[in-house]
Amino acid sequence: MSLSPIVVGVAGGSGSGKTTVVHRILDQVGWDRIAYLPHDAYYKDAAHLPWNQRVHLNYDHPNSLDNDLLIAHLQMLLRGEPVDAPIYDFATHTRKAETRRVLPSPVILVEGILVFVDPRLREMMDIKIYVDTPADERFIRRLLRDIRERGRSVEAVVEQYQSTVRPMHLKFVEPSKQYADIIIPEGGHNDVAMEMVIGRIESLLAAHEMDGG
Numbered sequence: 001m002s003l004s005p006i007v008v009g010v011a012g013g014s015g016s017g018k019t020t021v022v023h024r025i026l027d028q029v030g031w032d033r034i035a036y037l038p039h040d041a042y043y044k045d046a047a048h049l050p051w052n053q054r055v056h057l058n059y060d061h062p063n064s065l066d067n068d069l070l071i072a073h074l075q076m077l078l079r080g081e082p083v084d085a086p087i088y089d090f091a092t093h094t095r096k097a098e099t100r101r102v103l104p105s106p107v108i109l110v111e112g113i114l115v116f117v118d119p120r121l122r123e124m125m126d127i128k129i130y131v132d133t134p135a136d137e138r139f140i141r142r143l144l145r146d147i148r149e150r151g152r153s154v155e156a157v158v159e160q161y162q163s164t165v166r167p168m169h170l171k172f173v174e175p176s177k178q179y180a181d182i183i184i185p186e187g188g189h190n191d192v193a194m195e196m197v198i199g200r201i202e203s204l205l206a207a208h209e210m211d212g213g
Helices: 018-029 067-078 119-123 135-150 154-179 191-211
Strands: 006-012 034-038 083-089 094-102 107-111 127-132 182-185
Touching: 006 018, 006 154, 006 191, 018 034, 018 107, 018 127, 018 191, 034 067, 034 094, 067 083, 067 107, 067 119, 127 154, 127 191, 135 154, 182 191
Parallel strands: 006 107, 006 127, 034 107, 127 182
Antiparallel strands: 083 094
């Protein structure tokens, strides 16, 4: 009987460098060997709300995410079934009509600021990685990203950071660090930590391949 896929969770504050960690894993382990599910693709659709209500929703609270759907997709991938992951439009705060087909793979990578908060998600993970970066660095990265990639103004980013991002980080994200198996300071730029993480994933993959999984 073949082994189940390896589920790797990557958490950390907004702008901590999670994406850099994820891309280093994908590049070195192989994109064809990993099913990647970013948690922020699973934001609940706010299309039914008027714009002035959408922009003031708390997108940093666990309730803003559709964990039931993410868990269902993880269960399907673990059974060897493909999934159609949602695509979220951050400029309009709505879920797009099209989806992204994710094929079953020997490694499933789940990434997001709140992936360790839900105990159901934690229990599905074989390796839990927390990316730990100072708050000032995280804010600067988030500011630049939201302006360049998500069409936000400086004022909107600062207002959101002060009203929800920072308080939700302190309430939910930072405490979830206690569940991590590995804490990586400075994220994907920490070569020693990344070599250890990738080495661990590769060794688990080797076990799968020997088993015929």
